[in-house]
Amino acid sequence: MTNKTVYLNGHYVPLDEAKISVMDRGFLFGDGVYEVIPCYLGHLFHFQAHVDRLTASLAGIGMVNPYSTQQWLEIFKPLIDNSENQYIYLQITRGVAPKRDHAFPDNIQPTIFAMCNNIMPFAGLETGVKAITLEDSRWKFCNIKAIALLAHLLLRQEAVEQDCAEAILIKDGVVTEGAASNVFALIDGVLVTPLKDNRILAGITRDVILELAEKNNIPCREDNISASELKTATEIWVTSSTREIIPVVELDGNPVADGKVGTVWHTMNTIFQAYKQSLL
Numbered sequence: 281m282t283n284k285t286v287y288l289n290g291h292y293v294p295l296d297e298a299k300i301s302v303m304d305r306g307f308l309f310g311d312g313v314y315e316v317i318p319c320y321l322g323h324l325f326h327f328q329a330h331v332d333r334l335t336a337s338l339a340g341i342g343m344v345n346p347y348s349t350q351q352w353l354e355i356f357k358p359l360i361d362n363s364e365n366q367y368i369y370l371q372i373t374r375g376v377a378p379k380r381d382h383a384f385p386d387n388i389q390p391t392i393f394a395m396c397n398n399i400m401p402f403a404g405l406e407t408g409v410k411a412i413t414l415e416d417s418r419w420k421f422c423n424i425k426a427i428a429l430l431a432h433l434l435l436r437q438e439a440v441e442q443d444c445a446e447a448i449l450i451k452d453g454v455v456t457e458g459a460a461s462n463v464f465a466l467i468d469g470v471l472v473t474p475l476k477d478n479r480i481l482a483g484i485t486r487d488v489i490l491e492l493a494e495k496n497n498i499p500c501r502e503d504n505i506s507a508s509e510l511k512t513a514t515e516i517w518v519t520s521s522t523r524e525i526i527p528v529v530e531l532d533g534n535p536v537a538d539g540k541v542g543t544v545w546h547t548m549n550t551i552f553q554a555y556k557q558s559l560l
């Protein structure tokens with residue numbers, strides 16, 4: 281890995297030299313939030329929506345967004361390579377406290393870290409992937425993009441150990457989301473995705489897909505998906521900023537419909553790629 285430049289607390293430094301205190305509350309408690317923002321050939325994708333979600337995540341943990349959209353843009357610019365498809369990883373923790381105490385300390389500065397990496401094309405986009413359903417073991421505030429991801433990691437790891445690309449999570453008998461993605465299912469010809477509430481992260485990719493579906497007359501709705509409806513769905517997708525729209529062709533060891541990537545996925549993926557191009 282090259283020793284590329286990253287941003288830490290107002291400075292641009294080589295990655296090797298970016299250091300934080302062990303008293304940082306992100307390190308001690310996972311007390312912070314993050315964002316992942318795609319940047320295609322230098323163009324940040326739905327940047328304002330990502331900034332708005334960041335502001336909401338920060339508010340969710342009692343913090344204030346320290347910068348305006350324009351200021352964030354200025355911070356990110358030096359990290360971006362305009363000839364690549366990349367994503368910005370931004371992490372904000374509550375900062376470094378004098379002692380380890382659960383209650384929020386007064387008057388500390390947040391720790392702000394950002395880096396930019398290339399998006400690697402996801403193997404399985406054209407062929408589809410396997411997924412498993414798992415009980416959603418996470419907390420009550422999944423709408424906050426919190427850096428404390430241990431439950432997500434355990435769930436994803438269980439999927440990987442079962443040779444699956446993603447875990448689709450079920451809470452009280454209904455689908456919430458993937459370990460690191462939102463879920464869409466084609467049910468009776470309608471594209472359905474769970475409602476936005478504190479059980480899921482409001483994915484930016486999810487919102488873009490809903491907008492594009494509406495514009496292109498693909499029937500869609502936000503609604504509960506029961507675990508049994510998921511089993512009989514004719515298509516299942518998992519979506520995220522870095523992997524985009526991934527078709528699931530096998531769920532819990534059973535083929536989704538005929539076990540091949542569905543026609544609605546092909547249509548939506550074409551529309552999505554064209555939309556991305558139109559923003560460059």
Ligand SMILES: Cc1ncc(COP(=O)(O)O)c(C=O)c1O
Binds near residue numbers: 480483520522
């Ligand atoms: C738990 C979870 N849900 C949904 C998403 C998708 O969000 P976005 O489309 O904004 O990347 C992610 C992305 O990493 C995620 O971690």
